[in-house]
Amino acid sequence: MNEIFDLKTYLEEKRALVEEALGQYLPKREGIYKVIVNAMRYSLFVGGKRLRPILCLTATETVGGESKVALPVACALELIHTYSLIHDDLPAMDNDDLRRGEPTSHKVFGEALAILAGDALLTEAFYLLTHPQLAHSISNGPLLSIVHLIAKASGFRGMVGGQVMDLAATGKKINTKELETMDKQKTGALIMASVESGAILGDGTRDQIKALSKYGYHIGLAFQIIDDILDIEGTTIELGKQTNVDQKKKKSTYPSIMGLSRAKKLASNHIKEAINALVKFGKEAEPLRAIAYYIKDRRH
Amino acid sequence: MNEIFDLKTYLEEKRALVEEALGQYLPKREGIYKVIVNAMRYSLFVGGKRLRPILCLTATETVGGESKVALPVACALELIHTYSLIHDDLPAMDNDDLRRGEPTSHKVFGEALAILAGDALLTEAFYLLTHPQLAHSISNGPLLSIVHLIAKASGFRGMVGGQVMDLAATGKKINTKELETMDKQKTGALIMASVESGAILGDGTRDQIKALSKYGYHIGLAFQIIDDILDIEGTTIELGKQTNVDQKKKKSTYPSIMGLSRAKKLASNHIKEAINALVKFGKEAEPLRAIAYYIKDRRH
Numbered sequence: 296m297n298e299i300f301d302l303k304t305y306l307e308e309k310r311a312l313v314e315e316a317l318g319q320y321l322p323k324r325e326g327i328y329k330v331i332v333n334a335m336r337y338s339l340f341v342g343g344k345r346l347r348p349i350l351c352l353t354a355t356e357t358v359g360g361e362s363k364v365a366l367p368v369a370c371a372l373e374l375i376h377t378y379s380l381i382h383d384d385l386p387a388m389d390n391d392d393l394r395r396g397e398p399t400s401h402k403v404f405g406e407a408l409a410i411l412a413g414d415a416l417l418t419e420a421f422y423l424l425t426h427p428q429l430a431h432s433i434s435n436g437p438l439l440s441i442v443h444l445i446a447k448a449s450g451f452r453g454m455v456g457g458q459v460m461d462l463a464a465t466g467k468k469i470n471t472k473e474l475e476t477m478d479k480q481k482t483g484a485l486i487m488a489s490v491e492s493g494a495i496l497g498d499g500t501r502d503q504i505k506a507l508s509k510y511g512y513h514i515g516l517a518f519q520i521i522d523d524i525l526d527i528e529g530t531t532i533e534l535g536k537q538t539n540v541d542q543k544k545k546k547s548t549y550p551s552i553m554g555l556s557r558a559k560k561l562a563s564n565h566i567k568e569a570i571n572a573l574v575k576f577g578k579e580a581e582p583l584r585a586i587a588y589y590i591k592d593r594r595h
Numbered sequence: 596m597n598e599i600f601d602l603k604t605y606l607e608e609k610r611a612l613v614e615e616a617l618g619q620y621l622p623k624r625e626g627i628y629k630v631i632v633n634a635m636r637y638s639l640f641v642g643g644k645r646l647r648p649i650l651c652l653t654a655t656e657t658v659g660g661e662s663k664v665a666l667p668v669a670c671a672l673e674l675i676h677t678y679s680l681i682h683d684d685l686p687a688m689d690n691d692d693l694r695r696g697e698p699t700s701h702k703v704f705g706e707a708l709a710i711l712a713g714d715a716l717l718t719e720a721f722y723l724l725t726h727p728q729l730a731h732s733i734s735n736g737p738l739l740s741i742v743h744l745i746a747k748a749s750g751f752r753g754m755v756g757g758q759v760m761d762l763a764a765t766g767k768k769i770n771t772k773e774l775e776t777m778d779k780q781k782t783g784a785l786i787m788a789s790v791e792s793g794a795i796l797g798d799g800t801r802d803q804i805k806a807l808s809k810y811g812y813h814i815g816l817a818f819q820i821i822d823d824i825l826d827i828e829g830t831t832i833e834l835g836k837q838t839n840v841d842q843k844k845k846k847s848t849y850p851s852i853m854g855l856s857r858a859k860k861l862a863s864n865h866i867k868e869a870i871n872a873l874v875k876f877g878k879e880a881e882p883l884r885a886i887a888y889y890i891k892d893r894r895h
Contacts, residue, residue, distance in 0.1 A: 299606030418750030435735030
């Protein structure tokens, strides 16, 4: 019997797991930490697909590990993603008023607290990653490797570096290769790190980790291309943020450089490559395959 | 023969060590990382006493360890300190144009790149702390503890939390206890973490770590009180930053709450307590004692 994998239920279940864990790791506070934790939690719980943490958990399970062990790492990835959104939305950066259908952090708390909430979320990720309770369930060696690869993917060699290129490229013409380098860093690096850290946490073989890392690379790029396409084709209601922003800000995107239909083709190719990377896996990689198709077909 | 400890030479030597290591860990880059690394290096090498890294190295030596082993951790502390200065100086925060006698990051690179340079420095600290080369010379267990305690001291439970309290207290009257809590977090936490991580790196006993941690607590508070005093008594040329800022911004400081002379007395008391914490150490703690007196008597 060939069961069809129910991705919707799968994502809902994993998302609920992540939300619950996030709430436990960063509970509401009273007293001196109330203001900052409140601002951190606002952006953390305003919504979101929880794609990075889910990819981490799924990668762990794909190589035969237990996703429970990966939960703190998965949540740390979401803390880092959330910090990056808060800082990207700042007036000095993309100056966005809406995110996930709600006012952005600086609109609610002011710029100073928004900057600090981002700083605190980034730092909290490393606090969580090195928590003694986590060290009980993961060997120290792999744990240090994971913290290192996440720091690499988040800093100037990854996400921050991509954001700097994005700033520099705004208003300029860049070529496809430069755009790919930028997207690989801005969005791809943390998505890739999510899959890779999950594979390490699940005690995957070197070959398995390499295959999942390649999968992560391609879905990361596909994700960013689709993001650019949705900025043109999506609506504010669907996306929960302003649309047609890239064109207004004169940002170089795949659609602006190669046109919509070629950009869509390129995204499809990356999804195909991602699926190909999973060729040595059997049914256990069904969730990752389904997530790849979901990224291609997503409307928000 | 009772030799007098030559602190000036000691600090110069340690500072040179730290500067050299920082240059090695964050070398100039060409190509895609040039812009961001350039901005990170600008603030990192614009000057500075390198107090936190020196405290880390000195604490390592005080408990009998080799300071060479502690260098990457020491440098990570300076990366975090530098990020905090860049973000604190932003227009949305303290809006300072001068730092260490030079224009602040956002004045040179603009706000967006200044925010990102701060983000990148913070992330780079954790990249450096978990570098495989570091893991060779320090056991994984203590290393994870150190990363955890530095993250705790830097995030909302420490430095960022203190900055949030500082923002909330600006323009308001707060009492001495609230001010102490704020300073303990804003400045004290990272200074304390510097000494503590050094003691762990030097393989100090539990008692030694506890004693040095207490020392760090008191010099951290003394450091902030002296900072507040220098804002009133110092000159822009001596300090390399604008003075009389606290009063203009209606910030609550020790001098504003209790007057200059009582504030000076309090700083002296903290220095005494710091020295007392070292009672079980002999000559090997001479550098830490000298640093305590230096903090009290500093003019910048």
